[in-house]
Amino acid sequence: xxxxxxxxxxxxxxxxxxxxxxxxxxxxxxxxxxxxxxxxxxxxxxxxxxxxxxxxxxxxxxxxxxxxxxxxxxxxxxxxxxxxxxxxxxxxxxxxxxxxxxxxxxxxxxxxxxxxxxxxxxxxxxxxxxxxxxxxxxxxxxxxxxxxxxxxxxxxxxxxxxxxxxxxxxxxxxxxxxxxxxxxxxxxxxxxxxxxxxxxxxxxxxxxxxxxxxxxxxxxxxxxxxxxxxxxxxxxxxxxxxxxxxxxxxxxxxxxxxxxxxxxxxxxxxxxxxxxxxxxxxxxxxxxxxxxxxxxxxxxxxxxxxxxxxxxxxxxxxxxxxxxxxxxxxxxxxxxxxxxxxxxxxxxxxxxxxxxxxxxxxxxxxxxxxxxxxxxxxxxxxxxxxxxxxxxxxxxxxx
Amino acid sequence: xxxxxxxxxxxxxxxxxxxxxxxxxxxxxxxxxxxxxxxxxxxxxxxxxxxxxxxxxxxxxxxxxxxxxxxxxxxxxxxxxxxx
Numbered sequence: 001x002x003x004x005x006x007x008x009x010x011x012x013x014x015x016x017x018x019x020x021x022x023x024x025x026x027x028x029x030x031x032x033x034x035x036x037x038x039x040x041x042x043x044x045x046x047x048x049x050x051x052x053x054x055x056x057x058x059x060x061x062x063x064x065x066x067x068x069x070x071x072x073x074x075x076x077x078x079x080x081x082x083x084x085x086x087x088x089x090x091x092x093x094x095x096x097x098x099x100x101x102x103x104x105x106x107x108x109x110x111x112x113x114x115x116x117x118x119x120x121x122x123x124x125x126x127x128x129x130x131x132x133x134x135x136x137x138x139x140x141x142x143x144x145x146x147x148x149x150x151x152x153x154x155x156x157x158x159x160x161x162x163x164x165x166x167x168x169x170x171x172x173x174x175x176x177x178x179x180x181x182x183x184x185x186x187x188x189x190x191x192x193x194x195x196x197x198x199x200x201x202x203x204x205x206x207x208x209x210x211x212x213x214x215x216x217x218x219x220x221x222x223x224x225x226x227x228x229x230x231x232x233x234x235x236x237x238x239x240x241x242x243x244x245x246x247x248x249x250x251x252x253x254x255x256x257x258x259x260x261x262x263x264x265x266x267x268x269x270x271x272x273x274x275x276x277x278x279x280x281x282x283x284x285x286x287x288x289x290x291x292x293x294x295x296x297x298x299x300x301x302x303x304x305x306x307x308x309x310x311x312x313x314x315x316x317x318x319x320x321x322x323x324x325x326x327x328x329x330x331x332x333x334x335x336x337x338x339x340x341x342x343x344x345x346x347x348x349x350x351x352x353x354x355x356x357x358x359x360x361x362x363x364x365x366x367x368x369x370x371x372x373x374x375x376x377x378x379x380x381x382x383x384x385x386x387x388x389x390x391x392x393x394x395x396x397x398x399x
Numbered sequence: 400x401x402x403x404x405x406x407x408x409x410x411x412x413x414x415x416x417x418x419x420x421x422x423x424x425x426x427x428x429x430x431x432x433x434x435x436x437x438x439x440x441x442x443x444x445x446x447x448x449x450x451x452x453x454x455x456x457x458x459x460x461x462x463x464x465x466x467x468x469x470x471x472x473x474x475x476x477x478x479x480x481x482x483x
Contacts, residue, residue, distance in 0.1 A: 132458075137443070137444070137447070147459075153458035153459075153460065154458055154459040154460065155456045155457075155458055155459075156443060156447065156459070158447065168456050171454070171455070171456050171482060172456070359438075359440070360438045360439060360440040360441075365440070365441070
């Protein structure tokens with residue numbers, strides 16, 4: 001008798017059932033009934049501080065972006081009903097691509113319907129089964145999935161380790177086929193920042209192009225908010241920069257910017273670009289407005305840095321285990337899953353929402369309470385979050 | 400030297416036994432996921448350690464067909480021969 005469709009998930013079901021037995025609520029089913037502002041939302045009928053939204057600059061609630069979206073929806077409608085290579089390219093899509101290229105000082109930009117698709121679409125357009133990819137071991141799922149879609153040979157290198165990368169690249173120096181290195185700016189689970197300037201030295205020595213995903217660092221790091229590559233002074237040596245609109249820009253969508261003139265060929269062989277509906281015009285308009293805000297309001301980045309440092313320092317001062325990087329993603333590492341489930345539920349009961357991240361989605365098999373800081377957080381809100389974490393950690397004998 | 404499949408299999412077993420959580424009674428026929436309770440991330444991270452010892456790189460797609468420790472040894476032996 002052939003197996004049932006869901007038989008293969010028996011082990012997943014066991015783990016899910018035991019998680020649900022241990023947790024009074026479903027950690028993957030939290031509903032924000034209504035956001036009241038960038039930092040406060042209604043969850044389970046109560047006002048809750050939001051520390052897990054990736055809305056780093058608070059621009060999901062930007063008045064400029066909302067007004068632009070409303071005006072565009074009223075004048076252009078709410079959807080394109082087509083893919084970019086058919087009827088789904090409006091003038092606004094091209095305007096956004098030009099704006100992004102301008103922001104990054106690159107010649108070209110390509111806009112995708114989500115950040116996930118930006119990685120899938122860029123990677124699968126750049127490499128195929130005859131090529132080799134070098135991925136940071138802690139890469140986001142969208143990078144692994146893009147690699148899989150491409151069919152390229154995938155070689156992982158140790159997280160943030162340029163020496164290990166070089167060793168693995170050197171083993172393939174005589175291999176036929178193209179090669180591509182992929183790293184991220186800020187790693188989404190831990191907030192670790194990549195040594196992109198060191199990766200650039202490796203890529204130059206071995207003549208291998210470098211693609212960087214600045215999803216969590218665009219709008220956040222660098223003097224102009226262009227990310228880790230700007231902060232480390234190596235932007236011109238990054239061949240492809242990929243990112244998302246759904247973090248600091250507060251909307252949805254993704255992009256790839258590059259100086260390579262072959263970008264129009266990429267548009268013709270990137271299936272995640274070609275075979276999906278393009279972004280609706282009101283989203284493009286809101287994203288353009290948010291880009292302007294990032295350009296014109298550098299004080300948002302400064303406030304975000306100050307807030308990140310305050311939360312990071314606060315967590316360290318109450319004895320919690322966090323990464324040493326100060327970035328808007330600050331994860332508290334715990335030792336086991338039951339501990340993490342209890343802690344996470346106690347935080348939500350006390351009115352603080354953060355993300356519960358469980359292995360194997362975490363780097364070293366330990367669970368994380370992942371917090372994302374916003375420029376919109378007040379110092380009082382940050383202090384309240386730190387105090388709540390500290391009280392619960394003490395109650396659970398963790399500090 | 401760790402040239403033969405048997406040598407590589409022995410090396411893998413030694414490395415695995417350095418981890419106190421791994422059952423003591425493993426052999427070349429032990430299944431990595433089922434018998435050692437490794438998840439996909441643990442498998443990839445363990446292979447990274449072996450790669451360093453043997454100075455080879457194992458592309459991820461090769462791991463998809465590996466079930467047992469001996470399968471992994473055969474795979475590593477093949478890649479080492481290709482890279483020689």
